[in-house]
Amino acid sequence: xxxxxxxxxxxxILVTGTEVLTAVIRDENxxxxxxxxxxxxxxxxxxxxxxxxxxxxxxxxEHMKSAGVDLIVTTGGLGPxxxxxxxxxxxxxxxxxxxxxxxxxxxxxxxxRRYAATTPIDLSVDAMLAANRKQAMVPDGAVVLxxxxxAPGLAVPGEDLVVLVLPGPPRELRPMWEDALRLPMLQRVxxxxxxxxxxxxxxxxxxxxxxxxxxxxVEAGGLNISNLEVTTCLRRGEVEIDVRYRPxxxxxxxxxxxxxxxxxxxxxxxxxxxxxxSIVAGxxxxxxxxxxxxxxxxxxxxxxxxxxxxSGYFAGGVVTYSxxxxxxxxxxxxxxxxxHGAVSPEVAREMATGALERFKADVAVSITGVAGPGxxxxxKPVGFVCFEAITAEGGSQxxxxxxxxxxxxxxxxxxxxxxHLLRRxxx
Amino acid sequence: xxxxxxxxxxxxILVTGTEVLTAVIRDENxxxxxxxxxxxxxxxxxxxxxxxxxxxxxxxxEHMKSAGVDLIVTTGGLGPxxxxxxxxxxxxxxxxxxxxxxxxxxxxxxxxRRYAATTPIDLSVDAMLAANRKQAMVPDGAVVLxxxxxAPGLAVPGEDLVVLVLPGPPRELRPMWEDALRLPMLQRVxxxxxxxxxxxxxxxxxxxxxxxxxxxxVEAGGLNISNLEVTTCLRRGEVEIDVRYRPxxxxxxxxxxxxxxxxxxxxxxxxxxxxxxSIVAGxxxxxxxxxxxxxxxxxxxxxxxxxxxxSGYFAGGVVTYSxxxxxxxxxxxxxxxxxHGAVSPEVAREMATGALERFKADVAVSITGVAGPGxxxxxKPVGFVCFEAITAEGGSQxxxxxxxxxxxxxxxxxxxxxxHLLRRxxx
Numbered sequence: 006x007x008x009x010x011x012x013x014x015x016x017x018i019l020v021t022g023t024e025v026l027t028a029v030i031r032d033e034n035x036x037x038x039x040x041x042x043x044x045x046x047x048x049x050x051x052x053x054x055x056x057x058x059x060x061x062x063x064x065x066x067e068h069m070k071s072a073g074v075d076l077i078v079t080t081g082g083l084g085p086x087x088x089x090x091x092x093x094x095x096x097x098x099x100x101x102x103x104x105x106x107x108x109x110x111x112x113x114x115x116x117x118r119r120y121a122a123t124t125p126i127d128l129s130v131d132a133m134l135a136a137n138r139k140q141a142m143v144p145d146g147a148v149v150l151x152x153x154x155x156a157p158g159l160a161v162p163g164e165d166l167v168v169l170v171l172p173g174p175p176r177e178l179r180p181m182w183e184d185a186l187r188l189p190m191l192q193r194v195x196x197x198x199x200x201x202x203x204x205x206x207x208x209x210x211x212x213x214x215x216x217x218x219x220x221x222x223v224e225a226g227g228l229n230i231s232n233l234e235v236t237t238c239l240r241r242g243e244v245e246i247d248v249r250y251r252p253x254x255x256x257x258x259x260x261x262x263x264x265x266x267x268x269x270x271x272x273x274x275x276x277x278x279x280x281x282x283s284i285v286a287g288x289x290x291x292x293x294x295x296x297x298x299x300x301x302x303x304x305x306x307x308x309x310x311x312x313x314x315x316s317g318y319f320a321g322g323v324v325t326y327s328x329x330x331x332x333x334x335x336x337x338x339x340x341x342x343x344x345h346g347a348v349s350p351e352v353a354r355e356m357a358t359g360a361l362e363r364f365k366a367d368v369a370v371s372i373t374g375v376a377g378p379g380x381x382x383x384x385k386p387v388g389f390v391c392f393e394a395i396t397a398e399g400g401s402q403x404x405x406x407x408x409x410x411x412x413x414x415x416x417x418x419x420x421x422x423x424x425h426l427l428r429r430x431x432x
Numbered sequence: 433x434x435x436x437x438x439x440x441x442x443x444x445i446l447v448t449g450t451e452v453l454t455a456v457i458r459d460e461n462x463x464x465x466x467x468x469x470x471x472x473x474x475x476x477x478x479x480x481x482x483x484x485x486x487x488x489x490x491x492x493x494e495h496m497k498s499a500g501v502d503l504i505v506t507t508g509g510l511g512p513x514x515x516x517x518x519x520x521x522x523x524x525x526x527x528x529x530x531x532x533x534x535x536x537x538x539x540x541x542x543x544x545r546r547y548a549a550t551t552p553i554d555l556s557v558d559a560m561l562a563a564n565r566k567q568a569m570v571p572d573g574a575v576v577l578x579x580x581x582x583a584p585g586l587a588v589p590g591e592d593l594v595v596l597v598l599p600g601p602p603r604e605l606r607p608m609w610e611d612a613l614r615l616p617m618l619q620r621v622x623x624x625x626x627x628x629x630x631x632x633x634x635x636x637x638x639x640x641x642x643x644x645x646x647x648x649x650v651e652a653g654g655l656n657i658s659n660l661e662v663t664t665c666l667r668r669g670e671v672e673i674d675v676r677y678r679p680x681x682x683x684x685x686x687x688x689x690x691x692x693x694x695x696x697x698x699x700x701x702x703x704x705x706x707x708x709x710s711i712v713a714g715x716x717x718x719x720x721x722x723x724x725x726x727x728x729x730x731x732x733x734x735x736x737x738x739x740x741x742x743s744g745y746f747a748g749g750v751v752t753y754s755x756x757x758x759x760x761x762x763x764x765x766x767x768x769x770x771x772h773g774a775v776s777p778e779v780a781r782e783m784a785t786g787a788l789e790r791f792k793a794d795v796a797v798s799i800t801g802v803a804g805p806g807x808x809x810x811x812k813p814v815g816f817v818c819f820e821a822i823t824a825e826g827g828s829q830x831x832x833x834x835x836x837x838x839x840x841x842x843x844x845x846x847x848x849x850x851x852h853l854l855r856r857x858x859x
Contacts, residue, residue: 026479027470028463029665029674035481036455043454050488052453052481054462061477061499068495072488236456247456296751302737303730306751310729313805313839321757323750324723324733330748330791334761364757378740412740 014047014198016076017069021091022173023056025081033175034080041182043249046198050074057082062094066168075166075194078182081173083156085136092142092159095170099163101144109149109157110141116155150184153177160190167194199251201234204262205278206246209425211269213237213244223264233258242421243281274428281424282312288431289318295364296322296423297335297356299347300374300390304420320364325356335359346385348373350405353391361397368431370394370423374408376415390419394426402426441474441625443503444496448518449600450483452508460602461507468609470676473625477501484509489521493595497525502593502621505609508600510583512563519569519586522597526590528571536576536584537568543582577611580604587617594621626678628661629685633673633692634702636852640664640671643696650691660685669848670708701855708851709739715858716745722791723749723850724762724783726774727801727817731847747791752783762786773812775800777832780818788824795858797821797850803839817846821853829853 018038025032035052042049050072055061062082069077082091096103114137140156143149150158154177159170169185171178185191208216216237224230232254238245246265250258266273274281296306306322309315325331328342337355345351356371374390381387392404404426408418445465452459462479469476477499482488489509496504509518523530541564567583570576577585581604586597596612598605612618635643643664651657659681665672673692677685693700701708723733733749736742752758755769764782772778783798801817808814819831831853835845 024663024665026466026476027663028466029663031463036458039453039455049453050482051492054479055477064495064499065478068491072491236451236454238451238456298730301734302742302746303725303733303749303751306730306753307728307734307843310751310753310803310843311840315729316753316807319729319753321751321753321761322730323761324730324737324748326733326737326743326746326748333792334748334750334790363761365760376737380743413738416734416738 014076014194015050015072015074016042016047016078017050017072017074018052019062019065019069019077019079020052020054021057021062021079021081022054023088026054026056034171034173034178037175037179038078038080038182044201044203045195046200046251047076047195057088057090059090059094062091063098066094066098070163070166075197076169076191077166078169078171080171080178083140083158083170083172085140085155089139091170092144095159095161095168096144099144099161099168101146101161103142104145105138106141106143106149109143110137113137113140113152113155113157116152148188148190150181150188153180158185160185160188162190167191201249202252202255202258203247203249204258204276206248206262206265206273207275207278207281208244208246208269208272209242209274209281209421211244211272213239216244216246216265216269219265219268223261223268226264228260228264229257230261233261235261242418274425281421281428282308285309285424285427285431286312286315286318288428289368292318292367292431293320293364294318294427295320295360295366295369297360297369297371298322298324299326299331299356299372300376301372301416301419301423302326304416305370305372305423308420308424320366323360323363331356335363348375348385348389348391350391350393350403353393353403357393357395361395367397368395368427370427372419372423374415374419376412376419378412388415390415390422392419392422392426394423394430396430400430402430441503441621442477442499442501443469443474443505444477444499444501445479446489446492446496446504446506447479447481448484448489448506448508449481450515453481453483461598461600461605464602464606465505465507465609471628471630472622473627473678474503474622484515484517486517486521489518490525493521493525497590497593502624503596503618504590504593505596505598507598507605510567510585510597510599512567512582516566518597519571522586522588522595523571526571526588526595528573528588530569531572532565533568533570533576536570537564540564540567540579540582540584543579575615575617577608577615580607585612587612587615589617594618628676629679629682630674630676631685631689631703632705633675633689633700634705634708635671635673635696635699636669636701636708636848638671638696638699640666643671643673646692646695650688650695653691655687655691656684657688660688662688669845701852708848708855709735712736712851712854712858713739713742713745715855716795719745719794719858720747720791721745721854722747722787722793722796724787724796724798725749725751726753726758726783726799727803728799728843728846728850729753731843732797732799732850735847735851747793750787750790758783762790775802775812775816775818777818777820777830780820780830784820784822788822794824795822795854797854799846799850801835801842801846803842803846805839815842817842817849819846819849819853821850821857823857827857829857 024030053065055065082089144161147159147161156172158181161168234249236247303324323334331337353371353373357369361369371393375387377387388408394402408415451457480492482492509516571588574586574588583599585608588595661676663674730751750761758764780798780800784796788796798820802814804814815835821829835842
């Protein structure tokens with residue numbers, strides 16, 4: 006087995022569906038399956054999106070076969086209607102004639118009966134029986150995967166490869182993929198791949214270019230990272246660092262994690278992929294949080310409450326968009342606003358204090374800024390945002406930043422900075 | 433020309449990039465180009481995603497050629513580094529050797545100098561000159577498209593097809609696509625396609641299945657819609673209806689728009705693709721809006737203020753997540769909350785009234801509901817949400833709904849219902 010474990014297992018993903026090809030709906034399955042294959046150590050050769058046309062499907066399958074793949078995963082085209090053709094085309098491709106699976110016919114009939122009882126569907130009894138029969142036609146020698154929705158999946162052995170036929174809706178495809186991994190037919194393909202280990206780090210406040218320098222310096226310092234696959238990605242204002250490696254490179258992978266943790270102690274906040282949202286949720290347990298938002302206008306409140314159970318620590322917030330609201334709702338002196346401007350550290354401080362008092366909270370965060378596109382000045386350009394995070398015990402974190410990007414970027418990033426200020430304040 | 437205008441022009445999109453294939457970044461270019469092709473009346477045969485490997489690129493190009501496409505658009509792989517190989521592979525595919533374009537070399541040098549002056553990049557002078565030279569190597573007979581970023585694009589004539597080579601970053605690809613459309617080489621391909629006309633309707637509150645029945649009834653009533661391509665899509669809680677048609681079917685397309693407008697007068701709110709956000713923004717001009725949100729926790733405030741210029745009519749909002757905040761911030765009688773529950777039409781009414789008063793506004797909307805996953809009861813299950821929208825003059829719109837889906841769906845949909853209540857209240 007030691008020899009075969011060095012082999013590369015190759016795969017292709019064939020996404021079918023006119024709606025995906027014409028961009029009416031976005032393909033979620035290709036990227037998701039790609040991630041799963043990466044974890045399993047399977048080399049993905051291509052993702053192909055085609056319409057519901059038998060000739061295009063067949064050409065796609067043949068192309069992947071000629072690329073030498075061991076596994077083809079198809080998504081979509083398993084429904085009851087005439088343009089759902091994947092099973093037929095895969096039967097032709099693998100040279101396995103379709104046969105009626107009577108057990109599956111009964112199962113699908115039961116599902117359709119349940120479905121018809123709860124949903125006003127537009128199928129006559131005859132149409133329904135035909136659909137039922139169609140979905141129970143299975144390539145000879147294929148293994149049927151039980152439906153999650155109404156369509157069964159298929160694992161079909163071909164010449165030197167396996168075709169895994171999965172339904173299009175992601176909530177059906179994902180659990181069925183897990184089911185498929187347990188099939189001996191799939192396991193025989195996958196046991197030749199070496200699963201990759203991985204970890205994810207998250208940073209906030211270190212640019213990607215600085216991280217790239219760090220990686221070079223760590224390498225120059227004597228750590229061999231050539232067997233680690235390191236990808237960095239700027240996602241919603243944070244840098245994600247994914248490190249993937251074979252078990253043999255585990256020591257180097259751990260050494261890299263330690264080296265980055267040392268170099269970026271202030272900005273590396275997650276060592277195992279934990280999100281800032283769950284870190285902040287943990288830090289807020291047993292406390293009570295209030296918010297005062299201006300330019301972010303509810304985005305920080307929405308983000309805090311996106312985590313289930315937020316009602317345990319989130320008292321509430323005010324969105325004081327107008328100056329008058331800042332005065333009426335938070336008691337801010339109009340003279341202070343006139344003296345320093347609504348976007349100023351002074352007003353941010355009063356907003357945080359006002360929120361703390363009004364909500365009788367333990368912790369408060371304020372955000373006031375120029376989201377644009379209008380309203381910028383030379384002194385306070387579009388993107389200028391002031392923050393203050395305080396505790397009732399007198400703790401405080403203050404920031405004034407110029408955030409780049411458009412209105413939407415500035416607002417989203419403001420909420421993110423608020424999350425990170427909370428983390429620094431409470432940890 | 434009348435004859436050739438009936439031809440089908442076929443195209444394929446070849447997306448290159450290991451980061452896209454491994455789902456580190458999401459492909460935005462395939463769906464975007466698909467939409468543009470649809471508008472031009474070009475039939476897209478497939479989208480293929482491959483890694484930055486010459487053999488895979490070449491196999492993809494050959495596969496598309498064998499599918500009989502007239503146009504291949506490639507995205508990505510045009511950068512200065514060794515794994516940016518698209519121009520080389522396309523040169524091989526079209527049988528056109530690479531030659532140095534000296535004018536382009538000078539242009540790119542100027543761009544690189546500007547870039548180096550403003551960005552700490554990690555290229556030696558030699559590496560930079562090599563990159564410059566590499567990017568100025570052009571297949572013989574190709575037309576060069578001026579760089580938007582640092583990479584030029586290419587239009588390369590092949591045997592019976594044209595390969596359009598575009599850069600990967602969407603902000604470079606999109607303007608360059610528009611530039612490419614002006615090239616005689618592209619126009620010769622595209623003039624054989626008949627551009628589609630289109631319009632988009634938006635509905636809220638009519639299920640897709642009911643719309644499908646309407647379409648059948650309109651057809652049964654004598655309107656020929658067989659030359660219209662009608663796609664319906666449920667997107668973020670609204671139904672989008674896209675109708676595409678050749679100029680010859682314009683009368684039927686207009687008749688369909690009228691028929692749907694008559695049948696769904698209460699739910700069809702947009703006849704030309706206008707969004708609910710801009711409709712509500714228009715209705716709010718000259719007024720002042722206040723919000724009181726509980727389960728949606730700032731999402732409606734964030735949505736209202738996502739529209740630039742919202743400060744002209746948005747006074748502010750309160751997120752009263754706890755019962756105490758409802759009392760402290762909005763003056764709601766704790767006895768009322770105890771008698772009816774925080775999620776009740778009675779409390780929704782007081783929240784709206786309280787917001788109107790506190791912010792001295794003309795219009796107010798309140799939202800209070802059970803977002804889940806916990807907190808549901810038999811009487812008030814997860815997804816039960818109460819709304820009230822009022823004007824200072826005494827206008828009112830009230831709703832209590834059970835919204836399906838998970839926590840995130842319920843919260844998002846609550847904000848959307850709030851938008852539509854505002855539309856009904858003010859129009």
